[in-house]
Amino acid sequence: MKLLIKHGHVLDPSTGIDGIYDLLIENGMIKAVEKHIEGEADEVVDASDRYVMPGFIDLHVHLREPGFEYKETIKTGSMAAARGGFTSICAMPNTNPAADSVESIEFILKKAKKDALVNILPVGAITKGQSGLELTDISGMVKAGAIAISEDGKSVMDTSIYLESMKIAGKVGIPILAHCEDKSLVGIGVMNEGAKSRELGLPGISNAVEDVIAARDIILAKEAGAKLHLCHCSTKDSVTFVKMAKEDHLPVTAEVCPHHFTMSDDEIASDHGNYKMNPPLRSKEDVQALKEGLRDNILDVIATDHAPHGAEENNQSMAAAPFGIVGLETAFSLTMTELVKEGYLSPMQMVEKLSYNPAKVIGIDKGSLAVGKIADVVIGDPNARYKIDVNEFVSKGRNTPFDGKEVYGRIETTIVAGKVVYNITRSEEI
Numbered sequence: 001m002k003l004l005i006k007h008g009h010v011l012d013p014s015t016g017i018d019g020i021y022d023l024l025i026e027n028g029m030i031k032a033v034e035k036h037i038e039g040e041a042d043e044v045v046d047a048s049d050r051y052v053m054p055g056f057i058d059l060h061v062h063l064r065e066p067g068f069e070y071k072e073t074i075k076t077g078s079m080a081a082a083r084g085g086f087t088s089i090c091a092m093p094n095t096n097p098a099a100d101s102v103e104s105i106e107f108i109l110k111k112a113k114k115d116a117l118v119n120i121l122p123v124g125a126i127t128k129g130q131s132g133l134e135l136t137d138i139s140g141m142v143k144a145g146a147i148a149i150s151e152d153g154k155s156v157m158d159t160s161i162y163l164e165s166m167k168i169a170g171k172v173g174i175p176i177l178a179h180c181e182d183k184s185l186v187g188i189g190v191m192n193e194g195a196k197s198r199e200l201g202l203p204g205i206s207n208a209v210e211d212v213i214a215a216r217d218i219i220l221a222k223e224a225g226a227k228l229h230l231c232h233c234s235t236k237d238s239v240t241f242v243k244m245a246k247e248d249h250l251p252v253t254a255e256v257c258p259h260h261f262t263m264s265d266d267e268i269a270s271d272h273g274n275y276k277m278n279p280p281l282r283s284k285e286d287v288q289a290l291k292e293g294l295r296d297n298i299l300d301v302i303a304t305d306h307a308p309h310g311a312e313e314n315n316q317s318m319a320a321a322p323f324g325i326v327g328l329e330t331a332f333s334l335t336m337t338e339l340v341k342e343g344y345l346s347p348m349q350m351v352e353k354l355s356y357n358p359a360k361v362i363g364i365d366k367g368s369l370a371v372g373k374i375a376d377v378v379i380g381d382p383n384a385r386y387k388i389d390v391n392e393f394v395s396k397g398r399n400t401p402f403d404g405k406e407v408y409g410r411i412e413t414t415i416v417a418g419k420v421v422y423n424i425t426r427s428e429e430i
């Protein structure tokens with residue numbers, strides 16, 4: 001099976017290729033990347049005026065299975081990933097039951113093999129039932145296929161238990177994906193604390209809720225000798241802490257979610273669940289710091305924190321709705337619109353943050369279009385201009401504040417191991 005992608009703008013951080021090339025896929029692998037590839041192929045894709053990139057890798061996705069299949073399943077989440085250009089996604093453990101055992105990791109991988117269009121990489125919980133009390137079998141879960149540990153949805157508040165888990169992660173060689181939120185400080189907050197929360201009369205979440213734990217986790221990782229990856233950074237000071245950690249040559253990396261660099265709290269149009277996520281939409285000053293942190297490569301990764309919820313539970317006031325918004329199907333366009341078109345990121349930097357760097361964080365041999373690599377490839381039109389329409393989503397979730405937003409950038413074809421799993425003109429078939 002030969003698939004030839006012609007005349008695309010190939011962007012590959014691993015080889016430094018940034019120009020118009022042909023790319024040949026044969027038997028699921030990258031066979032050649034050259035200026036002109038002649039010869040027969042089973043399928044030829046004209047990628048003129050399109051970006052050809054290594055498949056995106058999302059370090060932060062909530063697939064909701066098992067336990068909350070009405071919100072999303074491994075199957076529907078993987079379809080949303082394919083539509084968004086993601087060929088590998090990390091499944092966060094806050095399901096029901098939580099992914100906190102060898103059996104639960106095996107369940108995800110088995111289900112993924114049967115149902116998923118893209119690679120599913122399970123993340124194991126740090127404590128049993130995410131109750132914060134007793135450590136899980138971290139090395140057992142890693143042997144079963146977990147690529148990282150995380151308590152996402154909350155922080156492990158007991159510092160000594162957390163330090164212990166970090167020491168094990170350090171030994172086993174996997175990163176900790178850290179959700180930073182001080183439980184004792186957050187109280188009943190539902191949105192960023194500031195003028196807007198006062199205007200809406202809603203309880204606020206201060207920056208300190210994130211900052212104290214981000215600082216703590218860097219200190220603990222240093223002591224434990226562990227690789228630490230900060231999830232969904234939303235504050236100016238967490239960017240400063242990551243910068244300090246990097247200056248100290250610590251193995252600390254960090255991600256930002258598209259919603260956090262796209263919208264600030266003053267743009268919240270109404271008291272609705274679509275604007276509620278954890279961490280919350282922050283101030284303009286924080287948003288600016290996140291964009292500059294990405295530009296300056298202090299922040300390494302763009303991850304979605306795709307957090308689907310049912311319509312009934314989401315379409316309520318912020319006090320009543322659950323935290324979280326969907327992100328897989330809007331990540332590329334928001335990144336193009338807010339960062340690339342605005343001059344914060346070069347196209348190559350965008351690919352680093354959506355593919356190359358996330359592969360590095362979890363230590364997988366992906367995020368590259370080098371000859372001989374497995375052909376996980378995405379083709380996108382950087383100039384397509386349209387309005388985001390939630391009715392086109394293949395995710396079960398519709399909870400996003402970006403419905404109707406005018407954006408640039410659309411994914412057209414997503415290829416996993418040489419197989420087309422999404423194509424814009426054939427999307428009905430999937």
Ligand SMILES: NC(=O)N[C@@H](CC(=O)O)C(=O)O
Pocket residue numbers: 062094152153154179276277278279305307308323324325
């Ligand atoms: N981000 C969110 O607002 N919600 C996430 C949990 C999390 O990422 O902390 C969820 O599972 O719904």
Ligand SMILES: [Zn+2]
Pocket residue numbers: 152153154179180231232278279
């Ligand atoms: Zn989280």
Ligand SMILES: [Zn+2]
Pocket residue numbers: 060062092152153305307
């Ligand atoms: Zn999350």
